[in-house]
Amino acid sequence: MTPPIYLDYNATTPIAPEVRDAMLPWLRGAGYGNPSSDHWYGRQARAAVAQARSQVAALIGADPGEVLFTGSATEANNLAVLGVAAALQGRGRHLVTSAIEHPAVSAPMAHLYAQGWEVTTLPVDPTGQVAPADLFAALRPDTVLVSIMHSNNEVGTLQPVAELAALARARGVLFHTDAAQSVGKVAVDMVTLGVDLLTIAGHKFYAPKGVGALFVRAGTPLAPILFGAGHEGGLRPGTENVAHLVGLGAAAILAQGRLAVGAARQRNLRDALHERLVAAVPGLTLNGHPDERLPNTLNVSFPSVGGRDLLARTTTVAVSLGAACHGSGAAVSGVLGAMGIPRERALGAVRLSLGEPTTEGEIERAADALATAWCALAGR
Template sequence: MVFWGPENRQVVRNRIFERTGMEDRPVYLDYNATTPVDPEVVDAMMPWFRERFGNPSSGHFFGWEAQEQVEAARTEMAVLIGAKADEIVFTGSATEANNLAILGSTRAMRGEKRSLVTSVVEHPSVLQPFLRRKEEGWRLILLPVDSFGRVDLREAESIIGKDTALVSVMLANNETGTIQPVREIAGIAHSCGALFHVDAAQAIGKIPVDVEALGADLLTLAGHKFYAPKGIGVLYVREGTSLSPLMSGAGHERGLRPGTENVPYIAALGTAARLVRENLREESARIQRLRERLHGTLSAAIDGLRLNGPSNDRLPNTLNLSFPHVKGWELLAAVPGIAASTGSACHWGIHKASPVLLAMQRDETRALGAVRLSLGRFTDEAEVDFAASALISTWHRLSS
């Protein structure tokens, strides 16, 4: 069953938010931080908490049916991203998957290549493992970005060389939605004999993600970014790519991630992947229309409102705007009935200019005025119009 038609969407929203009107709870415009779990995904999980409770490694009926579910979900994930089922490794989060990709691949390397390359706008779960390797003696180079937040391919060509062991560049930025030229960067990396990792956690469910088209050797996904629960992630490992596990234990997940598989969450992930595959094109177009409606209304009412990121090569749901004469966090604290953020949820409560926006050559005043509005599956026109009106009236009050 697909819940995304106009009538069913309201039913589903009520199931998720338990609300009867917009005044009951804030309008949720923070889908880049996390998504609600789709009710169909919840339904897929529940049997594995109750009657189907077996350990997938057990050699009896209960174990066999659990193992069948794990492999069915692995196949769904593989189909979604154009991979083989045995190239899918389940993890506890995208952060774990990023750490396994970066630390595990470099631990497995025995050659003389000692240079690592990533971009200046990566998520902390990518930057921090690279910084750990730097402390251990590896050379780390950060790729700069232009004013739209895109990696400069000429810089990439000059930086990535024969001594480069691993390159990691995100597919889409979590704050601005900027889509990186990943395919081209992969080509540069591979021409120098380097592995290429893509953090696609923010892109999955919003734009097509295909490991062959991207040229990824390693690719990270997060369940809670596409309507599955928190606490489940995926690392795609291209066949023939060497990784050393970060933990020791039994041989689960090809020996790369020891620990009994989280069957309920893996079942949820498989269902979430199927829903994305069946509805991605239509849903992305719908959300983009709503995003442009919101942007247009705000721009018409607020002089000096500035978009951070490109107009086109951007996630269809993401709108990062700098409001003049106010600080973004002050605006959100004062606006009634909206749940949004100033940037990455990992930095919530830290009222500093976004490093991503500063890397895009935004001055501190503009960076401090930024607000990220991210839409999703259960956003509708009424919510967008309510949010626009609330932001406009609150901005006028604060800036006058």
Template sequence: MTPVYLDYNATTPVDPDVQQIITQTLRETFGNPSSAHYYGEQARAVIEQARQQVADLMGTRHNRIVFTASASEANNLAILGMACARQAQGRHLISSVIEHPSVLQPLYHLQQQGWELTLLPVDEFGRVDPGDLARAMRDDTVLVSIMHANNEVGTIQPIEALAAITHEHGVPLHVDAAQSTGKIPVDVNALGADLLTLAGHKFYAPKGIGALYIKEGIHPNPLLFGAAQERGQRTGTENVPYIAGLGVAAQHARQQLTTLSNELRDKRDRLHQQLRDAIPDLQLNGHPEHRLPNTLNVSFPGVDAKALLAQASEQVAASTGSACHADSDAVSGVLGAMGLTRDRAQGAVRLSVGAPTTHNEIEQAASALIRAWQTRC
């Protein structure tokens, strides 16, 4: 038997309908979208259909969507592009201590270039206090970047309240919604986002495709220079098959969102209950309510999480945190920022379920983790 996959926050399998449209597009729509003839027009039509599908998922118009090669590229475009575009108005940036590396690293790069950076703390649940943001705002602040939901503990940020503060000061808000898209509603107008990132491979599209929503009137400078694809925001011949796949994934996410969200929550809570019943002092990390419906981050008492997962590796595939830090022996920066003790952080495991996860798999995974904990203890 293959291990039960419980690492959907790292990546998801490609939906069969997404795979089908990618294969069909590879076979039938090979034209360059910039070519002014039949084959180019066919490719362009595929892109624009997908752009509309992504826009519908995000509650916006199709011409506000820019396709990128990844969420990391979209985050870099939002942060570096806006900093460059607004540097005459100030050189102060605000984010949080628990952001994804594709947000923090471009911010640190700007800091090395002389920009001032304020990283907001989080509480014991991993939430940013809007009051901290209000106190951090300055006359020379030009961008705030806060993730929608954390990839390790699933905590959802109060984006609407944060957006109200940034807009009161005339400062745009970038939201990294890579982890939340497809699991909970991500409506750019309801959230108040001026820029918003999504990642295809987090909701059943392939790796290598992402998108950035850019509100009308917001104009980040491009990172790449060349021709005028994607309204000049992202040069390079478009990846038509993967864009088509992202469109279908977005359409599915929009149609199934409420049902899927409830199903994910049920699976997550079943898993949590079984672990909690068998393991005394199991501790939940992250907000008990304002949390992604598929994400369960728990600390197993008295064990090292990596050793625990190694013990259960033939039955369960999960992680101790973000896949971007999988090779590190250091305690998660997210858990440290939340104030967890070293022992509790070292025992933390991230278990994330997905649409394909079955109840039998939940039973198998829970049993395997419980046995591994009992063995290690």
């Protein structure tokens, strides 16, 4: 059986060959040392972790000491939200977030709300962007953290993070951004963004699953949410997963080397896919910002059919309705609902996300398969 065309890179990416090759020595031979050990094996592992930290820091324009390794982006988001809240609860108990955050941010926010914190949830416009004026109006003397994602995982919309962070900084409020979908796809620079905390997901840019990072600007107050030994500056206990961290570092090097060319290439392929679908499916509508969007992401609504029915009929293409980690059921996407998209249109939405391996031929075949399935379902 020929595998279907994979257009679900926002859900996860394959491990790049270069990343796999960098990891292998740490999965066999003498690469099993504990980085906390003082003997030769431990020193080798410790040096590998330090090198990976420097490589990730270089990708985002940070100091290596500002990169904290975690087991996932979800853990990094939880540490950012819950850790700042724990550190600053004596100064204030008000948080600000957006209506389209990933559950890895919205769930910790809901947990704090249940503990008596106040949470202001900012709306988004029909393209999925937060208005800086809304954030300015929401900031209060007791606000301690703003958490607004860098790019949306479902529609790809990029937020004006630098402008939003500047508003928070002017009021002495910490700013966190979930950049799990952005790092490795678009340029992300800590100096330009001006954020205090930023989340990274390894498996979104060709590193393995189960490894992530949290940028923590020097001097940012943060309390641990896990307790144990003093790993990662006392903020993330647990023996380091050396092989996966080496893979994350290798993926960061890859991303640095091909970011500009790769982004332009994927944008061209994405737009070609969109054009073919528009030509074949009358009434197809784009969800998300037409310009300020991840270069690999295309979220469109097919008229008169349900997205789930469309995907069931298109077995030669592997795509999703939205976020893979909460994609079951027939409910309308919360992201599309927050954008004000009508229910019928939202139910016909499909997310197509491209990656480095995507070819022009795959784009053509995928567009034809989706259009054929739509015609059959719509009775055209």
